[in-house]
Amino acid sequence: MKLNGSQMICESLIREGVDVIFGLPGGAILPLYQTLPEYPKLRHILVRHEQGAAHAADGYARVSGKPGVAWATSGPGATNLVTGIATAQMDSIPIVVIVGQVSRASIGSDAFQETDTTGITLPVTKHNYLVMSASEIPQIIKEAFYIANTGRPGPVLIDIPKDVQTEIAEFKYPSEIDLPGYKPTLEGNGAQIKRAAKLIKESQRPVILAGHGAIFSNAYDEIRELAEKAQIPVITTLLGISSFPEDHVLSVGMPGMHGMAYASLAIEEADLLIALGMRFDDRITGKPSAFSVNSKKIHVDIDPSEIGKNIKVDVPIVGDLKRVLAKLNLEVDPNTHVEWIQHIEELKRDHPSMNIRATEKLLPQYIINQISEATEGKAIVVTGVGQHQMWAAQHYVYTEPRSFVTSGGSGAMGYEVPGAMGAQVADPGRVVWSIAGDGGFQMTMAELATLVENKIPVKFAIINNQCLGMVRQWQEFFYDKDYVATMYTNNPDFVKLAEAFGMLGLRVSDKTQVRSAIEEAISYEGPALIDFMVEEEENVFPMIPAGQTVQDMIEENQPEKVR
Amino acid sequence: MNSKIPDTASKRTITALVQDKPGVLNRVASMFRRRGFNIESLAVGKSEESDLSRMTFVVDGDDRTVEQVTKHLHKLIDVIKVSDISDQNIVSRELALIRVKVNIQTRAEVMQVVGLFRANIIDVAPDSLIVEVVGDEDKIDSLHELLKEFGVVEVMRTGTIALNRGLEAAKKESRKSKHRNWGEAASV
Numbered sequence: 215m216k217l218n219g220s221q222m223i224c225e226s227l228i229r230e231g232v233d234v235i236f237g238l239p240g241g242a243i244l245p246l247y248q249t250l251p252e253y254p255k256l257r258h259i260l261v262r263h264e265q266g267a268a269h270a271a272d273g274y275a276r277v278s279g280k281p282g283v284a285w286a287t288s289g290p291g292a293t294n295l296v297t298g299i300a301t302a303q304m305d306s307i308p309i310v311v312i313v314g315q316v317s318r319a320s321i322g323s324d325a326f327q328e329t330d331t332t333g334i335t336l337p338v339t340k341h342n343y344l345v346m347s348a349s350e351i352p353q354i355i356k357e358a359f360y361i362a363n364t365g366r367p368g369p370v371l372i373d374i375p376k377d378v379q380t381e382i383a384e385f386k387y388p389s390e391i392d393l394p395g396y397k398p399t400l401e402g403n404g405a406q407i408k409r410a411a412k413l414i415k416e417s418q419r420p421v422i423l424a425g426h427g428a429i430f431s432n433a434y435d436e437i438r439e440l441a442e443k444a445q446i447p448v449i450t451t452l453l454g455i456s457s458f459p460e461d462h463v464l465s466v467g468m469p470g471m472h473g474m475a476y477a478s479l480a481i482e483e484a485d486l487l488i489a490l491g492m493r494f495d496d497r498i499t500g501k502p503s504a505f506s507v508n509s510k511k512i513h514v515d516i517d518p519s520e521i522g523k524n525i526k527v528d529v530p531i532v533g534d535l536k537r538v539l540a541k542l543n544l545e546v547d548p549n550t551h552v553e554w555i556q557h558i559e560e561l562k563r564d565h566p567s568m569n570i571r572a573t574e575k576l577l578p579q580y581i582i583n584q585i586s587e588a589t590e591g592k593a594i595v596v597t598g599v600g601q602h603q604m605w606a607a608q609h610y611v612y613t614e615p616r617s618f619v620t621s622g623g624s625g626a627m628g629y630e631v632p633g634a635m636g637a638q639v640a641d642p643g644r645v646v647w648s649i650a651g652d653g654g655f656q657m658t659m660a661e662l663a664t665l666v667e668n669k670i671p672v673k674f675a676i677i678n679n680q681c682l683g684m685v686r687q688w689q690e691f692f693y694d695k696d697y698v699a700t701m702y703t704n705n706p707d708f709v710k711l712a713e714a715f716g717m718l719g720l721r722v723s724d725k726t727q728v729r730s731a732i733e734e735a736i737s738y739e740g741p742a743l744i745d746f747m748v749e750e751e752e753n754v755f756p757m758i759p760a761g762q763t764v765q766d767m768i769e770e771n772q773p774e775k776v777r
Numbered sequence: 778m779n780s781k782i783p784d785t786a787s788k789r790t791i792t793a794l795v796q797d798k799p800g801v802l803n804r805v806a807s808m809f810r811r812r813g814f815n816i817e818s819l820a821v822g823k824s825e826e827s828d829l830s831r832m833t834f835v836v837d838g839d840d841r842t843v844e845q846v847t848k849h850l851h852k853l854i855d856v857i858k859v860s861d862i863s864d865q866n867i868v869s870r871e872l873a874l875i876r877v878k879v880n881i882q883t884r885a886e887v888m889q890v891v892g893l894f895r896a897n898i899i900d901v902a903p904d905s906l907i908v909e910v911v912g913d914e915d916k917i918d919s920l921h922e923l924l925k926e927f928g929v930v931e932v933m934r935t936g937t938i939a940l941n942r943g944l945e946a947a948k949k950e951s952r953k954s955k956h957r958n959w960g961e962a963a964s965v
């Protein structure tokens with residue numbers, strides 16, 4: 215059938231199972247927008263800033279496991295998307311981004327709202343396309359979704375000139391993909407899997423270190439089977455959180471810069487590290503040359519370039535984690551590791567990093583603990599970046615997969631508002647809590663209008679310490695309390711702000727009101743916001759300063775250890 | 778270009794079969810820049826198939842760096858095949874054009890040197906010559922060194938291109954050969 219380019223885009227998206235698009239119109243994408251009413255299956259959510267569209271598509275993808283879709287116009291529309299695209303790239307999130315471009319004849323002429331979008335996004339996408347003919351649209355969209363959501367997932371951008379959106383061509387959606395340069399390795403090598411099983415058998419002190427790949431691969435059951443069969447404690451990285459239930463007896467929390475002391479110590483003392491779908495990020499390893507030096511290492515990852523990139527490993531297995539573990543679990547013998555597990559219990563007792571100190575003051579950790587209890591660990595928690603993010607990682611007890619949504623690699627403040635929007639759209643049935651910082655929240659709070667407009671009932675807990683808390687903490691520790699440009703002296707009244715947007719707004723500055731405010735927000739049917747006026751100079755502990763080792767860990771306020 | 782090169786750095790030759798599409802060279806160059814890998818030389822041209830190009834890289838680095846280069850090249854969607862052929866039986870060639878100053882006294886001597894290297898003189902002017910030389914990098918370096926004595930005005934080099942010797946190797950390098958199974962690598 216003959217269609218114009220815009221119709222082809224919509225037809226192709228429907229065939230890829232897309233049901234929602236986050237976007238904002240402009241000149242170069244208008245033909246596509248004007249075609250949307252013909253396709254009521256495609257729900258469009260009009261954001262207030264394109265960064266919000268990209269983060270929302272990202273949050274949607276993290277919760278649903280399906281590629282998220284965002285689109286915007288050329289020039290500033292495209293550049294506003296870039297932070298969101300880079301965030302998706304760093305955390306391997308499948309999103310497909312469609313951007314309008316000036317007409318073909320104008321490309322290269324510095325036309326109004328022209329920018330080299332494919333050039334700008336080349337280093338922050340898994341792949342990108344500039345479409346120079348409407349006839350290419352179906353094939354390119356098919357490829358884009360395939361590339362975004364297979365292998366190591368990632369963002370794919372499609373730049374489509376305005377006159378390509380109106381050009382008429384024959385539409386036939388391809389059933390096949392021919393990408394000779396893209397064939398992800400899915401099945402792990404059998405011999406390597408046998409070697410891994412042998413190492414596990416010989417090991418006295420093994421730990422599993424599960425990362426984001428565990429979630430992409432939906433390998434929850436397999437990880438649990440491996441852990442239970444051979445009695446191996448499970449540590450999850452920041453992005454691996456919720457790949458293993460934290461109320462499980464073998465769960466040992468998160469390691470690294472702000473991880474639990476016992477998790478970092480367990481990695482340090484282990485004789486075997488089973489790294490599953492993670493990439494030995496510097497926030498985990500600290501000083502790579504001193505990281506878990508006495509352990510052998512098994513590394514399973516779908517991306518061969520991650521193996522040997524940061525840490526030398528003994529048994530590399532390239533493949534899809536779920537499939538690799540299904541084979542590995544058949545080879546692994548049951549075991550008990552009684553002494554080792556007892557030792558880890560002692561570590562937990564001797565290093566109670568997660569105890570919340572008894573005080574009348576309003577502590578952020580207590581708020582998160584109360585949200586965790588009120589939602590029985592079953593909410594989806596979305597965060598921004600900084601202290602509140604670390605407390606949300608530490609003090610919420612995650613029991614269900616895909617329930618912790620955070621910008622890990624990129625560390626994009628402002629993720630908490632649009633990211634939560636995407637998460638809620640992906641799963642309208644679950645309670646979504648956005649644990650927000652007062653800094654990041656102000657970067658993207660315009661999207662509150664989008665939430666109210668579209669009846670997306672996200673609950674916000676602003677951990678309001680009236681400063682850029684994590685930066686302030688670094689200044690306290692490493693710059694002699696020289697607080698340069700981290701203190702907000704005139705934050706807006708977030709309660710009035712919520713009301714202005716048409717949301718429920720509550721303020722809590724007293725510990726005794728925390729639980730009732732949380733319950734009230736949950737029972738309110740629309741989006742709600744609680745402004746928690748917390749202890750301002752509270753720090754995140756434990757802390758392993760950047761580039762240092764477990765021996766340098768500051769477990770609690772120990773001024774002598776802080777340089 | 779960067780400071781990542783350790784003392785044990787050595788020159789390695791890597792070839793890549795890539796889709797002949799707009800922007801592919803940009804993707805490859807951008808990856809090298811972003812990851813801080815050092816390109817000594819890069820040559821690109823058409824291959825035996827109309828829709829594919831072949832690139833030859835000479836890169837500086839230790840084994841770990843070169844392994845990362847090949848893996849990251851391979852990760853690019855438009856790159857079909859990557860081979861580190863440094864340790865294989867290969868022929869490698871580069872072409873250089875060298876403009877040398879001459880006068881009545883030195884012209885004959887320059888021509889003699891050029892003859893020894895089986896190079897050609899492809900342009901003659903009253904006060905200069907252009908020498909065309911083909912060979913491996915060392916040969917071109919040597920000739921360049923010798924000609925400096927007379928005064929080298931300009932040098933233009935293509936960068937090394939390389940192929941494996943023998944037909945078996947050629948089959949391995951074609952697009953139809955089995956896709957690399959990363960799982961088989963024993964010590965990556």
